[in-house]
Amino acid sequence: MTKVAIYARCSTTEQFTDNQLEALRQYATERGLEVVAEYSENKSGWKDGHQLELIRLVNDARRRKFNAVLVWSLDRLSRGGPAKVLTLVNTLNAYDVGVISYQQPWIEASGPLKELLYSLTAWVAKFESELRSERTKAGLARARASGKVLGRPQGSADKRKRRRRGYFKRYAE
Numbered sequence: 787m788t789k790v791a792i793y794a795r796c797s798t799t800e801q802f803t804d805n806q807l808e809a810l811r812q813y814a815t816e817r818g819l820e821v822v823a824e825y826s827e828n829k830s831g832w833k834d835g836h837q838l839e840l841i842r843l844v845n846d847a848r849r850r851k852f853n854a855v856l857v858w859s860l861d862r863l864s865r866g867g868p869a870k871v872l873t874l875v876n877t878l879n880a881y882d883v884g885v886i887s888y889q890q891p892w893i894e895a896s897g898p899l900k901e902l903l904y905s906l907t908a909w910v911a912k913f914e915s916e917l918r919s920e921r922t923k924a925g926l927a928r929a930r931a932s933g934k935v936l937g938r939p940q941g942s943a944d945k946r947k948r949r950r951r952g953y954f955k956r957y958a959e
């Protein structure tokens with residue numbers, strides 16, 4: 787029986803990985819895969835070093851704790867484009883750990899086609915994320931232009947906590 791680790795990620799703390807985890811567990815059961823570990827986090831796929839569970843997963847892959855990583859889709863690994871996804875996949879492959887995508891079964895191809903499919907899928911994920919970011923920025927700019935005040939309200943508890951932690955610096959002139 788193939789031992790797999792499940793990796794689930796959502797981009798924000800307002801989202802949850804429960805749906806991914808449930809579907810991936812069921813997928814593993816239906817295919818006779820033994821789930822030996824789960825890694826779940828709510829972090830951006832853009833920032834290197836912020837996905838602590840992914841770092842832990844790679845370290846466990848190096849220790850050969852499983853034979854494959856099961857993900858909802860490749861964009862859960864990274865939104866950084868083809869280079870980042872291919873680097874991660876190649877690192878896992880160097881440890882004899884494959885990647886299985888619930889949403890993209892075609893990535894299980896072999897040879898040069900496999901690298902092309904990973905690259906295309908990662909490029910689409912990055913492009914989609916950039917488009918979403920541009921739309922959000924345009925919406926915020928439109929709201930500001932119409933006079934809407936954005937951000938946390940003055941005196942909010944969260945803003946006070948950030949100020950105490952030194953997030954906001956005051957500069958004397």
